[in-house]
Amino acid sequence: MFIFSALAPEIEALSLRAKVSHSWLDHEILLVTPDAAALRWEMNEWQRRLPFESLRGMAWELAGKMMQFSASSLVDRLTPFSSIPHAELEVVKERLDALHLRKFDVQEIEREYKSNLVALEAAVDSFASFINSEAPTEASVRRGWTQVRERAAALKVLFASGRIPDGIVLP
Amino acid sequence: MNLYVHNHAAGEPNHWVSRLSRILSTSELLVVESPRTSPKLRPAICFVHSKREEEQAQWAEFAINSPACRVVFCSGTAGGAIFLKRRWANDLANVYAMACDGSTFINQRLSRFLSYAHDGGDPGALFDEEAFPEYSIAAYLLEKAEINVPTEFIAAAAGERLPGEQSTADVLKRYFPSVI
Numbered sequence: 001m002f003i004f005s006a007l008a009p010e011i012e013a014l015s016l017r018a019k020v021s022h023s024w025l026d027h028e029i030l031l032v033t034p035d036a037a038a039l040r041w042e043m044n045e046w047q048r049r050l051p052f053e054s055l056r057g058m059a060w061e062l063a064g065k066m067m068q069f070s071a072s073s074l075v076d077r078l079t080p081f082s083s084i085p086h087a088e089l090e091v092v093k094e095r096l097d098a099l100h101l102r103k104f105d106v107q108e109i110e111r112e113y114k115s116n117l118v119a120l121e122a123a124v125d126s127f128a129s130f131i132n133s134e135a136p137t138e139a140s141v142r143r144g145w146t147q148v149r150e151r152a153a154a155l156k157v158l159f160a161s162g163r164i165p166d167g168i169v170l171p
Numbered sequence: 172m173n174l175y176v177h178n179h180a181a182g183e184p185n186h187w188v189s190r191l192s193r194i195l196s197t198s199e200l201l202v203v204e205s206p207r208t209s210p211k212l213r214p215a216i217c218f219v220h221s222k223r224e225e226e227q228a229q230w231a232e233f234a235i236n237s238p239a240c241r242v243v244f245c246s247g248t249a250g251g252a253i254f255l256k257r258r259w260a261n262d263l264a265n266v267y268a269m270a271c272d273g274s275t276f277i278n279q280r281l282s283r284f285l286s287y288a289h290d291g292g293d294p295g296a297l298f299d300e301e302a303f304p305e306y307s308i309a310a311y312l313l314e315k316a317e318i319n320v321p322t323e324f325i326a327a328a329a330g331e332r333l334p335g336e337q338s339t340a341d342v343l344k345r346y347f348p349s350v351i
Contacts, residue, residue: 018246022179022222031182071312080309080324088318095316170308170343171315 013068014167016058021159024055029152037145038138046131046141056121062164063114069165070100099171109163116158120151174202175212177219177230188220188245191277198285208233213240220245224258231259234266244268304331307342 032040040046072093075081081089100106127144130136136144158164174195180186181204195202195218205212208229219230219242227244234242244255246269255268269276276284306327313320328339336342 018222027179027222071315074308074312078305078309080306080327083321092313092316092318095318096312099315170311 013062013065013073016062016065017159017164017166019055020059020062021156021164024059025152025156025159028055029149030156032145032149034142034145034149038141041131041136041138041141059117063110063117066104066106066110066113066164067097067100069104069167069169070097071168071170072096072100073168096171100169103169103171104163104165109158113155113158113164116151116155120148120155123148123151174198175205175215175217176202177207177217177221177226178204179221179223187277188218191218191245191281194277194281195285213237216241216243218243218245227255227259231263231266234263238265240265242266304328304342307331307339311339311343 037046075089075093075096081092084092127148130144131141159166176188176192176195178186178188178192180188181192183189192202192204205217207226208217212233214237217230217233217240219227221227221230230242230244234240242263242265244259244266246255259266259268306324310320310324310328313324328342331342332338333342
């Protein structure tokens with residue numbers, strides 16, 4: 001039995017984490033330098049499509065799934081546990097969740113994550129509105145984008161520091 | 172056999188895919204960092220590190236049309252590999268997903284991989300050879316939850332060790348290196 005079939009269906013938080021941390025924060029924001037942002041503006045790319053919308057919803061979904069990083073997520077997915085009575089497995093899950101909460105202050109992490117996400121969204125909205133409604137200059141586009149990147153970098157810290165784990169955390 | 176690395180982390184020199192690319196470049200094989208599929212890639216082993224589903228789909232299609240090529244979807248985490256395997260590799264014989272994290276691959280398997288690339292052989296054995304150590308993990312979790320571990324779990328877990336691994340913790344380090 002390989003990990004892949006053993007753990008299907010996928011643990012949603014792991015997929016969401018990858019999409020938010022890499023696809024959204026890294027590829028759509030942090031790897032886009034102010035120079036590149038100014039170039040996109042010159043090419044009218046920002047005006048055609050702001051590349052943020054699809055992943056915003058996922059970022060909020062992740063906020064509600066922080067407990068899926070607990071090892072209790074593995075219990076229903078590992079074949080050997082099928083030989084153990086259901087009631088006993090529920091106890092195992094409860095205890096694993098308790099151990100997870102001892103290691104991770106999930107409520108606090110959620111609070112910080114949401115707070116940084118709100119700040120990033122505000123910066124993104126402000127940038128979008130600025131691009132579409134004012135008459136921006138290259139310098140102002142750079143400044144606006146720099147603010148978006150600063151907010152994204154603050155959110156990224158939660159991922160890079162491991163406070164939002166990059167996989168299932170064993171107790 | 173050529174090697175291609177589709178590296179979305181090319182701007183991050185310390186990322187393990189960038190390290191993999193650099194290390195492969197020191198071998199005698201031709202290594203190219205390529206962002207997209209191309210007929211010129213054939214035959215090749217393609218390491219694909221991309222979080223973008225549409226790019227992954229292009230590589231899967233490339234694998235279907237290029238039976239002489241191998242496409243290896245890479246993820247730095249066991250969870251990511253699960254996702255990639257489930258999405259692409261279960262149904263395609265020449266598509267693989269890294270079953271271990273990238274650093275483990277570099278540290279433990281790269282020399283065997285390069286032997287394969289030089290001499291031929293089945294790379295699938297390299298990527299999928301390990302059964303996921305389900306009993307080791309199950310035994311570990313039961314122990315942590317202070318539930319008696321069935322003796323058959325203990326025996327099966329011992330059978331999941333690779334040479335050099337002394338304990339269940341050693342087995343788990345392969346998959347959960349940052350948390351043990």
